[in-house]
Amino acid sequence: MAGDMGWVYCISFVLLAFLCIFCNLGASTDSLRRGESVTLNRTLVSTGGNFALGFFRPGNSSSSFLGIWYNTDNNTVIWVANRDSPLPQDSEAVLKLGDDGNLVLLGGRGNTNTIWSTNISGGGFAGNSSVALLLDSGDLIVKQGESVVWESFDGDSDALMPGMRLKVNKKTGKRNLIRSWIGRDDPRPGKFSWGMDPKGSPQFLIWKEDKPYYRSNLYQDGFTYSRYFPTLGYSAYYSFATENDDEYFSYGYADTSIQIRFILIPDGHIQAFLRQKKSDNWLIRWQVPATDCEFYARCGAFGTCEQNDSDSVCCCLTGFKPKSQKDWDKGDYGGGCVRRKDLQCDGNDRFMRLPRMKWPDHSTSLGNMTFEECEIACSRNCSCSAFAYANISTDSSVNCLNWFGDLVDLTHNYSAGLNGFGQDLYVRVHASELDGSGGNEHSARKNKGLVAIIVASVSAFFLVAVLAYILNRKYFRRKDWVSKKSTLVNSMSTTPLAGKDDIELLQFSLFRIIDATDNFDEANKLGEGGFGPVYKGFLSEFGMVAIKRLSKRSSQGLEEFMNELKLIAKLQHTNLVSLLGCCIDDEEKILIYEYLPKRSLDTFLFDEFKKDSLDWSTRFQIIEGVAQGILYLHKYSRLKVIHRDLKASNILLDEGMKPKISDFGMARIFGIDQTQAETNHVVGTYGYIPPEYVMQGQFSEKSDVFSFGVLLLEIVSGQKNSNFFQTKLSFSLLGWAWENWKEGRALEFIDPAISESCDSLKVVRCIEVGLLCVQAIPTDRPTMTEVVLMLSNDPAAPIPALKEPAFVSSNSNAIVSTSYRESSDSYSRNNVTISVLNPR
Structure with a gap:
């Protein structure tokens, strides 16, 4: 009996050993040594599990290739070995380390044909101590002892990966290139390549075959590569360096929860792709060439x-x-x-x-x-x-x-x-x-040749007649114009806002403005607000500018124009739009601003197709920037300014999607110790106006805080407050935010476009700060100093208790009235009828 048990143990041990060997044969490792191989049934997987190496068939192709792909997404290939030599259907193939230490891809009958090789020679290279490793960066390397003698990141790929160097030798001109695929499902080398300028100039080129197709601007030391490449957020960084005779560019990111890759696609465009590791969706964040220019x-x-x-x-x-x-x-x-x-x-x-x-x-x-x-x-x-x-x-x-x-x-x-x-x-x-x-x-300019011809063909008599008419008109209107101009100049030089030494604005002639905008051509129109239309134009002093023209039908007149002129000229902050100059000519009143190519926040935030470009990192950058801009207006500028018309359409975005507050036509200046003012002419935009302003004509710093709260909730939700009233979800966006937060469902308030990319703790903190800002009673709202601190501090840190905000139901008047009966008497009642409410 004991002998029988011994046989049982012996057989069990042999079976267990056999199973272990069998399992190990099928297991995936990150290395390849002599005697080991990669076959159709075996892959290499990097230590962290990010990448896999093996054989694949792209799309419906009958050919197979050896490549590296994202381990969780085998459709996203980043490197292919045998691009020039696809393996035919049903071909047997094997990747192994040869006797000379080279990686060799063998195919054909009996795997006797060399399909591809690393082709390393010289330097005492031997296979006995060689090893191939697949790194967690996606780089396949061959090591001889401690030295890396070959890596796939130096090879012929269509992807520029984090940590990969795009380089050129300044002496020899030798460089590595990114080469496009011939088609979406065909890894063979396409017509396009991307690399550093072989002449040693610090710039990038895309070539179509051997001819330049796209060229970046020259890189200048002292400027970061964010000037040349996209601001992807997520702690992405770019590097340009020189090592011996090699100049190279590389990039990386500190946030390991996301993945980034630059791809040269088959049509010759470079695209930046980004995704969360937990997501299956790659988002295109940047592309060049992006315009015909x-x-x-x-x-x-x-x-x-x-x-x-x-x-x-x-x-x-x-x-x-x-x-x-x-x-x-x-x-x-x-x-x-x-x-x-x-x-x-x-x-x-x-x-x-x-x-x-x-x-x-x-x-x-x-x-x-x-x-x-x-x-x-x-x-x-x-x-x-x-x-x-x-x-x-x-x-x-x-x-x-x-x-x-x-x-x-x-x-x-x-x-x-x-x-x-x-x-x-x-x-x-x-x-x-x-x-x-x-x-x-x-x-x-497109029309100048035509204008020159027309002018040349006009008779001398007609020119004399026109000049006589102009001189006559100027003569009879001179006194009136001089009077107006004198009044304007005096108002600018006698108020503390516009002292002669304080305003240093260029004043342009109307002719220059007409020339800059092609006579206010509709093709140059950027948009229109309560003030009037805004045009894109070119002035040699600044380049492209935004030109804001006061409409003759506008409810805003000379007072609002002068207000904006005097205010912005004295305000200097990175999150405020810069006023560059003005034009005052009879009835024409024009302001010239810096041109911001991305236009206003609302064009992205409330557009179902464009809002995807506003990821969470970008939205939080906008929230912080606007908060800093308002804080500057309230506390740190030479003037204490209440904006009174803060909204998404008045937040302009620069090329890096950084916000700048614009439109100061409705702004008012407070004394240093002043906390409140009253008016019987309520102005602003439906959905952003606080209750005390609507009901009693009172405005203060807390009015801007209320508007900021509405804007913050709009940015988080992607919904427009003024379009939200009386929906099935709630009477207002504020009410919907309140109900979700109160019931512990704050994350349901988030815009689905950022639900996967956002930091849940930080976004909930933003919702809470937004609800604090839209409290019905002004004294319950935080100051902008407190808002900035709450946004920048630990999102788990405690904040003041939330109360029900304003405008949470259709009985909004009752809510406001009740709130004010419970409040202190610091806000006096104003029973003057509000006659004007200007939606803009």
């Missing part, structure tokens, strides 16, 4: 491109004309432009300053020197067509660049909406081509 040399030599809302416009630089006007009239700009007058190189040449330009291709670096030295260096060389000076602080950096021959791939106003950062460019022209303003303006 970003295609390489779209406007030919000495031609510059400017993007309008619907199309791109090519024009010649000042001093140049189309090489073939006939071709340009047909929309063929490839021939570019030629000089109107040849350069003499005899002292009659001048440099024309062009602001906010994408610098042209084929630059030559002259080293570190002063601006004057840089200009002289170009002027002394007759072949020098242009120079640029990068105002950087690093002494060892190159800050003087010259260009010789034709200037190609120019884009004007490159910082406005395009992926790059514009700088001044100084182009050499004949002195006679420059006007009195220094030649800063472009001469190729």
Whole structure:
């Protein structure tokens, strides 16, 4: 019996050992050593489980490839070994380490044909101590001892992964490239490649076959790569460095809960994809080329491109004309432009300053020197067509660049909406081509040629008649205009808001404004509010600007215009829109602002298709920025300002989606110790006005706090308060937020577009802060100082107890009245009838 039991134990042990061996054969590891292999039934998986290596068939393809993919998403391949040599259907294949230490992919009958190899040679490379490892970054490496002798991140992929280097050798020009697939389900090398400039210029290019297809702006030391690449949030960072003779670019991210990849897709565009690890959906966050102006040399030599809302416009630089006007009239700009007058190189040449330009291709670096030295260096060389000076602080950096021959791939106003950062460019022209303003303006406006022809064809008699009429009109209206102008100047110089030393605004003629906007062309119209229409325009002093024109039908008049003029001129903050100048000409009252390419927050937040671009990180950045802007107005500016019209459409976004508060036509100034004011003319926007303002005409800092609370809840929910009234969910957005929070369902209030990307603790804190801000009684609302602290502190930290906010039911008047009977007498009753409520 004992002997029988011994046989049983022996057989069990053998079976167990066999099972262990069998399991190990099928198990996935992260390494490959001599004697081991990757087959159709075995893969490598990185230690952290992020990536897998093995064989796959893309789409409906009959061919198979060896590749690396996301372990949780086998449809997202980041690297393919045998791109040029697909394995035919039913082909047996194996990946192993050869005797010489190279990774070898074998196929064919009996796996005797070498399909692909790492092809490493020399340096005493031997296979005995070699090992292949799949890292958690997605990089497949081959190590000889402690040295990495080969890695897939140096190979021919269509993806630029975090930690991967896009590099070029400055001496040899050797570089690694990102190559597109030939099609979505075909990994074979396509027509497009992406890499660093082989000439050593710090810039990126996409090539279509061997011709440039897209070019980034030149990288300048002292500026971060966020000027050139998207701001993805989530602790993403970019790096440009030099190591020996190699220049390289790389990127990464500190937040391990997300994944990022840049892909060169088959049609030649670079796209940035981002997703949460727990999500199956990749979101496209950025793309180049994004506009027609970003295609390489779209406007030919000495031609510059400017993007309008619907199309791109090519024009010649000042001093140049189309090489073939006939071709340009047909929309063929490839021939570019030629000089109107040849350069003499005899002292009659001048440099024309062009602001906010994408610098042209084929630059030559002259080293570190002063601006004057840089200009002289170009002027002394007759072949020098242009120079640029990068105002950087690093002494060892190159800050003087010259260009010789034709200037190609120019884009004007490159910082406005395009992926790059514009700088001044100084182009050499004949002195006679420059006007009195220094030649800063472009001469190729679409209508200028036509205007010149019309003007030339007008008879001398007609011109005399027109001039006589203008002079006559000016003569008879001179006293009235002088009186108006004197009143205006006096009002600007006698109030503490507009002292002669306080306002330093450029005043433009109406002619300049008409020219800048193409006579207020509808194609340049950005939008319209209660003040009037806003147009996009170009002024040589600033580049692209937003021009706000007071409508003659507007309920706001000279008082509101002067109010905005005087207020914004004295306010300087990163989260407030900058006022650049003005125009006052008879009945025309115009303000000139910085141009913000993303326009207003409401165009994204309340659009079902665009709101996906507002991830949680971006929305919280906007919330914090607006809060800081209001805090500055209330506490830290030289004036204590109550905005009175804070809403999503008055929050403008720059190219980095950072917010700037605009529209100060309704704003009021308080004394340093003043806490409240009253009016019988209530202005503002339906849905953002607090109850004490509606019912009693009282406004204070807490009025802006209420509006901010509404805006905060709108940003979190993606819903517009003024469109929410009397829905089935609740009478108001505030009521819906209150009901969800009170019942412990705060996360149901969140916009589904950010439900997966948001920080749940932080977003609940934002909802609580929003509800605190919209309390019915002003004294129950926090100050903006307290709001900023609550948003920046630990979201688990305690905050004041919440009460039912204003406007939570259809009986809103009763709520307001009850709240005020319970409040202190610090807010007096104002029984004046409110006659005006201006929705804007």
